[in-house]
Amino acid sequence: MNCKTEATTASQLLSPQNVRDLFDSVDAFLFDCDGVIWKGDKLIDGVPQTLEMLRSKGKKLMFVTNNSTKSRRQYAKKFHSLGIAVSEDEIFSSSFAAAMFLKVNDFPREKKVYVIGEDGILEELELAGFTGLGGTEDGKKTAQLKPDTLFEHDKSVGAVVVGLDQYINYYKLQYGTLCIRENPGCLFIATNRDAVGHMTELQEWPGAGCMVAAIRGSTQKEPIVVGKPSTFLMDFLLQKFHITTSKMCMVGDRLDTDILFGQSAGCRTLLVLSGVTTQSTLQDPSNHVCPEYYTSKVSDILEFLGP
Amino acid sequence: MNCKTEATTASQLLSPQNVRDLFDSVDAFLFDCDGVIWKGDKLIDGVPQTLEMLRSKGKKLMFVTNNSTKSRRQYAKKFHSLGIAVSEDEIFSSSFAAAMFLKVNDFPREKKVYVIGEDGILEELELAGFTGLGGTEDGKKTAQLKPDTLFEHDKSVGAVVVGLDQYINYYKLQYGTLCIRENPGCLFIATNRDAVGHMTELQEWPGAGCMVAAIRGSTQKEPIVVGKPSTFLMDFLLQKFHITTSKMCMVGDRLDTDILFGQSAGCRTLLVLSGVTTQSTLQDPSNHVCPEYYTSKVSDILEFLGP
Structure with missing residues (x-):
């Protein structure tokens, strides 16, 4: 298997030609945060405008992060400090997942x-x-x-x-x-x-x-x-949003967590190259996790869809 | 495989009946330190007398420890402070192994x-x-x-x-x-x-x-x-002591390091139960590392050989 060459498993570069098909068939976008929305405390270019456009078109947004250093409340605060309105219940962090694991068990x-x-x-x-x-x-x-x-x-x-x-x-x-x-x-x-x-x-x-x-x-x-690629958190997302997973698109920068999580849950998947994964890692023969689409950064969605 | 039941692989409990055979066929005893010679800074009962007897019978002694916190010089000092005369070049620590690995490469x-x-x-x-x-x-x-x-x-x-x-x-x-x-x-x-x-x-x-x-x-x-169970250090022991490994007995408290090291190098092996391994761990069906002999502590050698 190879994400570059095998026709059945090849990852498609996101483009103005194929973005519409993905956009129209998805009701909710699930975003990883580190390397997708921000790096450290700095927003990645074009993220606020892209999220705003997605909301204005009626797409549901959820944020699924493996970073456990913050609670959902603290993440909502961080989003607000960066000028993005996100509510606590749109955030699914691995810190929350740990507590929920104990609760359901x-x-x-x-x-x-x-x-x-x-x-x-x-x-x-x-x-x-x-x-x-x-x-x-x-x-x-x-x-x-x-x-x-x-x-x-x-x-x-x-x-x-x-x-x-x-x-x-x-x-x-x-x-x-x-x-x-x-x-x-x-x-x-x-x-x-x-x-x-x-x-x-x-x-x-x-x-x-x-x-x-x-x-x-x-x-x-x-x-x-309990965090990605485990799909433990997916039950909570489904309870909250009542959307079938095939109508969700997981957007992340990591193959072994984000993309694997999306695929395991039956979501569409989009890899962004703004975080830890490079194009050469994606296309290396040793990589066996192939997202459906890949692109350089989240705001490409906005750019490719056009005005 | 099972260290308790399979006749071909069973570990023998050391006893007054079989200790002589082991003793006579071995020219050098290799000892692990933590859990064999001492626990922390406290000697295990009977160790000084046993080492003294072995030396008096012409056996060579070597100390092979995975604990890297000390140098050979510092280990010799610790032995002396506990009343045991051991020279630096009888000590083979994993700290020394790391330096030697860089040197030979x-x-x-x-x-x-x-x-x-x-x-x-x-x-x-x-x-x-x-x-x-x-x-x-x-x-x-x-x-x-x-x-x-x-x-x-x-x-x-x-x-x-x-x-x-x-x-x-x-x-x-x-x-x-x-x-x-x-x-x-x-x-x-x-x-x-x-x-x-x-x-x-x-x-x-x-x-x-x-x-x-x-x-x-x-x-x-x-x-x-570079430490046990890797046999990297064995070349240095052989250079120093000119004894064939089949004439050596590795005495240790760990199956996955000491006993595996001894077996990989072609040494006789004696597990002591004064450290991390219990008799039930040794005899558990999941354990696949079976020493030739096992006993409660090093001084059993002295006791079983008798006066």
């Missing part, structure tokens, strides 16, 4: 959740009625290998949620490892496994995949992944 | 080595004539995701060595990731991949396998492993 309220990650996860846990601990607060703690000191952990932790954590340290790694190895039945939940991401405009940084791999390395357990 | 002297790990690696690199950076010093640095700041890294880094690092942080993860992803031909060397280890007497802690997995997660590259 009847995670006992009396159990606690240890977080290797940032505030977004803790806020979503609290909103869902769960008790989180760890997170940013434990970023200041140290765990040194001193003789005769026992590293204590809370035996009532029933789940460890691991996401992107710029305050990762040995204390948290030991805490999470002890919970998973020693608390009977303790769940190991990964918000996502992105290797790297455009956390800042200028470069890529280790993503949640780095922290998740660390805990997988120390516990030798496989995580439950 | 003619790593250019003008290139630098970034270290995610502790002082032992930096000291061995320096002794071998290489320039290391990172390590403990970078444990105090922070890398926060601020817009418009570019995280700079040294383009002359040609290898990243990853070992156990109790000062792991996002700064080091980003630094190592950038070197491996952006410096052409940059090597990714793992001292070892132990999931956990008895870094303190009272409990296990995440091992180098945790940090190595993190960098594997962010770079999506496979490391070159």
Whole structure:
């Protein structure tokens, strides 16, 4: 299989000729955020105008992000600060997904959740009625290998949620490892496994995949992944928007998360080259994830449709 | 295969009846350290007397440890502080292995080595004539995701060595990731991949396998492993001691590192249950690494041989 040459699987370059067919057959556009809407705190050119046009034509918009550092509320705030009106319930973040996973699986309220990650996860846990601990607060703690000191952990932790954590340290790694190895039945939940991401405009940084791999390395357990490419969040999108997945188009910059998520859920797919994936990665023979369409950036939709 | 039941692969419990056969056919005993000689900073019962007896009977002793936090010099010092006379050249640590790997592969002297790990690696690199950076010093640095700041890294880094690092942080993860992803031909060397280890007497802690997995997660590259179970160090042991491997017995507490290392090198093998492996793990049907002998602790050799 090859996204460049095989007629049956080839990805089409989006163009003024084929954009109308995609546009007319889709009722909702699902956007990834990092590398699609923005890079770090900077909007990608033409995004606001494109989203505005899509809304004006009656398309539903949803934002599905693997970045777990923010809650839905914090994402809505970020959109507003960038001049884009998006409501909380149009946002589906992996921090929300982690909390919803516990909720739909009847995670006992009396159990606690240890977080290797940032505030977004803790806020979503609290909103869902769960008790989180760890997170940013434990970023200041140290765990040194001193003789005769026992590293204590809370035996009532029933789940460890691991996401992107710029305050990762040995204390948290030991805490999470002890919970998973020693608390009977303790769940190991990964918000996502992105290797790297455009956390800042200028470069890529280790993503949640780095922290998740660390805990997988120390516990030798496989995580439950709730973010993309897992389609766990799709049930929530469908409940909210009542649109069949074949009428949705997933727009993202990552093959192994966004495009795989869209394809697994039965959505149309559009890869944008404004984030982590280059055209040569897409067309490399080793790549087996072929989006239906690809283009340089989101605003090409606006440009190709014309006035 | 099963270490308990299959006659051809079954591991024998060491006993007064079979210890003599092993003892007489072996000229050198190779010991792992953590979980075999000591736990954290505490000697395991009977170790000094057993080592003394082995030496008095003309057996050569070597210590092969995956713990990279110390150099050979620092290990010799630790042995001495615990009342055991061991010379530097009887010690083969994964910190030494990392430096020797670069040496035998003619790593250019003008290139630098970034270290995610502790002082032992930096000291061995320096002794071998290489320039290391990172390590403990970078444990105090922070890398926060601020817009418009570019995280700079040294383009002359040609290898990243990853070992156990109790000062792991996002700064080091980003630094190592950038070197491996952006410096052409940059090597990714793992001292070892132990999931956990008895870094303190009272409990296990995440091992180098945790940090190595993190960098594997962010770079999506496979490391070159120089510690056990890789037999890379065996050439150095053979050069030093001129003993055929079939006359050596590897004594260790880990199936996936010590026993696999011994078996891969053609050594006799003895598992001790004083460290990470329990008898039920050894005899679990999912375990496929069966040592020739197993016993509770090193001093059983002394006890079973009798006066």
